[in-house]
Amino acid sequence: MTAPIYVLNGPNLNRLGKREPEIYGRTTLAEVEAMCREAADVIQLEFRQSNREYEIVEWVHEAIDTPAAGIIINPAAFTFTSIAILDALKMFPGPVIELHISNIHRREEIYHRSLVSRVATAVIAGLGPSGYPAAVRAMKQLLSERAPPP
Numbered sequence: 028m029t030a031p032i033y034v035l036n037g038p039n040l041n042r043l044g045k046r047e048p049e050i051y052g053r054t055t056l057a058e059v060e061a062m063c064r065e066a067a068d069v070i071q072l073e074f075r076q077s078n079r080e081y082e083i084v085e086w087v088h089e090a091i092d093t094p095a096a097g098i099i100i101n102p103a104a105f106t107f108t109s110i111a112i113l114d115a116l117k118m119f120p121g122p123v124i125e126l127h128i129s130n131i132h133r134r135e136e137i138y139h140r141s142l143v144s145r146v147a148t149a150v151i152a153g154l155g156p157s158g159y160p161a162a163v164r165a166m167k168q169l170l171s172e173r174a175p176p177p
């Protein structure tokens with residue numbers, strides 16, 4: 028069986044589709060997960076959300092130890108604050124895609140300085156909820172480019 032892709036979501040994203048639809052859309056996190064699973068096809072996905080920083084750090088450790096093929100992460104507010112998540116991601120040897128539903132660079136100043144971008148292989152922002160399946164497809168592409176010749 029091929030290694031899984033971890034899709035990790037930070038604080039408040041469990042409220043997706045229920046508040047601020049003008050910024051984040053009306054799609055719920057459960058619907059986002061279904062979109063990701065469809066894009067992943069036969070690849071196993073670990074799709075998780077937590078409001079707790081330590082839990083996300085532990086999931087990154089789990090992805091390192093499993094080992095996962097890649098990590099897609101929407102760290103939400105932890106993007107701008109969490110050196111703990113940054114340090115954990117630094118230990119992951121595979122590709123990391125940082126994902127944001129909104130275009131953080133068009134928003135207020137407090138959303139401009141991502142710590143996670145320092146270790147991300149790629150960043151996707153501003154595609155709305157469809158950024159998630161786009162990230163899964165991009166991750167599959169990155170992994171296929173990395174695969175050793177048969």
Ligand code: CA2
Pocket residue numbers: 038039040041042043044045046047051101102103104106126127128129130131138
């Ligand atoms: O655009 C994104 O995906 C963000 O990561 C979302 C974060 C924000 O802090 C980042 O700057 C950009 C906030 C997530 C809040 O989640 C909500 C979900 C539903 C309704 C309101 C907030």
